[in-house]
Amino acid sequence: MSATPRKSRHRLFADVPEATDAQVRQTARTFYRGVVSDAVTTALETFHWVVDARMRGKRVIATDADMLPGTYEEPVIAGLESVGQQWTWLVARDHPWRRQLWIKGRNIAAGDLARTAAIEGWTAEDAAHEFDLPVEAVLEAQRYAEVARDLIAAEEAENRIVAQRYEPELAHLR
Amino acid sequence: MRIYVDEDTASGQLIARLRSAGHQVLEPLRGTPDARCWHHAQVEGAAVLTTNARDFVALAGTGAHHGLLLVYRENDPTRDMTAKAIAAAVDRVAATYPGGISEQILTLNGFRW
Numbered sequence: 001m002s003a004t005p006r007k008s009r010h011r012l013f014a015d016v017p018e019a020t021d022a023q024v025r026q027t028a029r030t031f032y033r034g035v036v037s038d039a040v041t042t043a044l045e046t047f048h049w050v051v052d053a054r055m056r057g058k059r060v061i062a063t064d065a066d067m068l069p070g071t072y073e074e075p076v077i078a079g080l081e082s083v084g085q086q087w088t089w090l091v092a093r094d095h096p097w098r099r100q101l102w103i104k105g106r107n108i109a110a111g112d113l114a115r116t117a118a119i120e121g122w123t124a125e126d127a128a129h130e131f132d133l134p135v136e137a138v139l140e141a142q143r144y145a146e147v148a149r150d151l152i153a154a155e156e157a158e159n160r161i162v163a164q165r166y167e168p169e170l171a172h173l174r
Numbered sequence: 175m176r177i178y179v180d181e182d183t184a185s186g187q188l189i190a191r192l193r194s195a196g197h198q199v200l201e202p203l204r205g206t207p208d209a210r211c212w213h214h215a216q217v218e219g220a221a222v223l224t225t226n227a228r229d230f231v232a233l234a235g236t237g238a239h240h241g242l243l244l245v246y247r248e249n250d251p252t253r254d255m256t257a258k259a260i261a262a263a264v265d266r267v268a269a270t271y272p273g274g275i276s277e278q279i280l281t282l283n284g285f286r287w
Contacts, residue, residue: 105205106181106204107181107182107211119247120185120187129186130187131184131186132186157249159226160227160246162228166227166244166280168281168285
């Protein structure tokens with residue numbers, strides 16, 4: 001009976017700023033079910049893809065699909081295949097000023113859900129339990145929140161501006 | 175306080191914390207437009223708690239109401255209010271306004287001390 005060969009895994013330590021640590025973990029949670037090594041490995045592979053393209057005299061740019069030249073290359077990045085494609089659990093809504101997507105059948109904006117989960121430090125499973133949603137809906141909302149970050153931030157700012165008008169003068173309340 | 179927690183804010187944890195602090199919490203009407211939720215809260219004599227400030231402030235301007243409690247996302251993730259902080263702020267509002275908050279709009283971010 002032959003022994004199963006041990007997987008060769010290495011532990012890597014790096015001193016990084018707090019913001020980088022948070023970004024790595026958020027990326028892992030959003031795209032790789034919390035597996036940090038997958039997030040880091042994929043990010044590095046993508047970086048090397050860019051480097052390789054540059055070494056071959058190419059430029060790496062972002063463009064609309066209908067503007068692509070006849071011959072083009074694009075990287076296959078694990079975890080991102082579905083981003084920007086049809087959403088299963090998210091829907092657009094006819095809303096007077098909000099343009100972000102919403103959880104299907106619920107009055108919860110995708111960005112609000114992702115933000116609440118981040119604030120509370122919840123996993124997708126935790127957030128699904130807290131709001132009685134399928135885990136897949138939460139994961140999709142988190143992915144969407146990454147790709148629509150600026151739009152969501154702008155809508156949060158609109159609410160913040162309104163809410164700040166109603167902050168009490170604290171001195172006489174404390 | 176009697177509170178209607180808007181669906182986007184109504185985590186199980188927040189509802190549980192509010193209830194354990196002695197507040198009467200109405201379950202959100204799922205998938206229901208804001209105007210109907212607002213009307214429901216008024217019929218039930220409840221203040222509305224929401225992060226959706228812009229839409230509910232507009233609704234509060236349409237007539238008499240039982241109060242509106244707002245929470246906003248700070249432009250600084252380290253200062254954002256958790257369910258625990260929101261529940262504590264609601265307690266402070268209740269202590270500060272023992273007669274209730276009818277006709278008032280209050281932002282809970284200002285009740286952290």
